[in-house]
Amino acid sequence: MSALPESTEALVIGGGVIGTSVAAQLAEAGVGTVLLERGTLGSGASGSTANVVRTYFPGDARTGALAVRSTQAYHAFTDRTGTPLGLERVGFMVLFTEEHQVAEFRRDQAAQEAAGVDVRLVTAAEAARLNPLLDERSIVAAAWSPEAYSCDPAAIVRGYAAAAQEAGAVVRTETPVTGIDPDGRVHTPSGSILAGTVICAAGPWSGTVAALAGVRLPVAPEPIELLLTDPPAEPVTTLPMTLHPSSLRIRTWRDRILVGMGRPRPDESREAWLRRVSEQLGATYPALAGIRLHRGWSGSLDASPDGSAFIGRDPSRPFVYAAGFSGQGLCQAPAAGEIVRDLLLGKPSWTDTAGLSTDRCSPAAQPPMTS
The missing domain is CATH 3.30.9.10 (D-Amino Acid Oxidase, subunit A, domain 2)
Incomplete structure (x- = not known):
């Protein structure tokens, strides 16, 4: 395996459906991108699902909006990437x-x-x-x-990873992250790389990865x-x-x-x-x-306290997160990738992203106690 590049505009940590979606959409937008995966692609939470993408999430219309947009992307996935997903309508009750x-x-x-x-x-x-x-x-x-719809999560990961590489991204597997400096330098057993922005999409390990960067991300396996x-x-x-x-x-x-x-x-x-x-x-x-x-x-x-995903940017470090999908990352990956891409490009998002950041879990965001 060749050495890591000395630097990159964006470094994505995590090679599941979220990380590969982010990497593909960043690379296709012309952003220099490197993706690091600690094991093999899709070996984390992406491989522990019921293999169904759905749009209805009871009591959580915001997640539903991300899932609706993602389902539309999956219907176009084969034409876009050349990878069939085996979509079969099953319905959700x-x-x-x-x-x-x-x-x-x-x-x-x-x-x-x-x-x-x-x-x-x-x-x-x-x-x-x-x-x-x-x-x-x-x-x-x-x-x-x-x-x-039933689908093939491994095919989603393969398709996005191939699209990312075709657009110029560097994808490295078996490359765990061991440290993240405040300036965005990321350390691995294969060497270090300086990233303009570090993007945490590490699924169940996202809280640990964020802690390496000095960021509190309330996500737990x-x-x-x-x-x-x-x-x-x-x-x-x-x-x-x-x-x-x-x-x-x-x-x-x-x-x-x-x-x-x-x-x-x-x-x-x-x-x-x-x-x-x-x-x-x-x-x-x-x-x-x-x-x-x-x-x-x-x-x-990668469970969040309220079962909904966190997508946002740390205010003091070059660190972006897309984690805490609580078992529903498969249903939201395409839309989450778009949100992260637009965040890095400084473009308005296709949706109102208020409430997606970790700010909603801060003490100031909690409702006051009533007697």
Whole structure:
């Protein structure tokens, strides 16, 4: 491997969907760009997902706006990069078991629609038609959003990385960052490089990377595990990704069902958690009652305190961050890359970026205590 360049206009740390999107869009805009990845491309949070991009995020229309724009970019991705993503519409459904959840949906729907999100309320019977495994007696209604697609995250990373390199970016894997000086000099085992701007897109390691630069980024790694069932007794067709208020989510995965439901509580063993997942699975989807659950894959997410991403610039250092996507980076990567690109170019963004920076987590941004 050749030595690192002595300097670069922009240095992106992290080779997942966010980092490669940022690198590609910066390089295509004529910005000298270097990307450093500590392992292999896409080996972090980008490889620990359910492989679905969606536009509806309950109670979070701002994330929905980023996801709508990103979904549009994914539809054009093959023409742009030559890399097919295998997009297949599956839809996304959120189940409601209490009337107050329906009321919350109605209060949020106008904001979602203003953000371009296609979502509507459906009856329990309609929900059961969309997901035939569902026991409609276990819910009162559901939110249905057709704009959700299965995809190949590894292809997204490959496509963006190839586009970045074609536009002149330097991409280095197996190159962890060991230090970041106040002037933007970045140190690695392969040498150091002076960056006009350092961009942190390191997923679960973003908080650690930011700390190397003396920046407080309130992002922490959060373990996640996805499970796979045995093949159901009756083969199932493609099901929508379906989210239950318990946090149970399912989707079809070849001849099996992919299952997620958080992680064990601090005082809960993995075996007890698996029993809890199995009980909830059987109660919501009777055809899956008692079906065996197996470890699918596990990893870590870059979790923010409120579950929404941070995109912004440190006021005192040449340091930009795009992190804290809390498992939804796949759904927002193209739009996040555009925001970072425009930030570096000093151009107005396509969206109002107020509220994306870490300022929203500062003590001054918190609501006052009331008695």
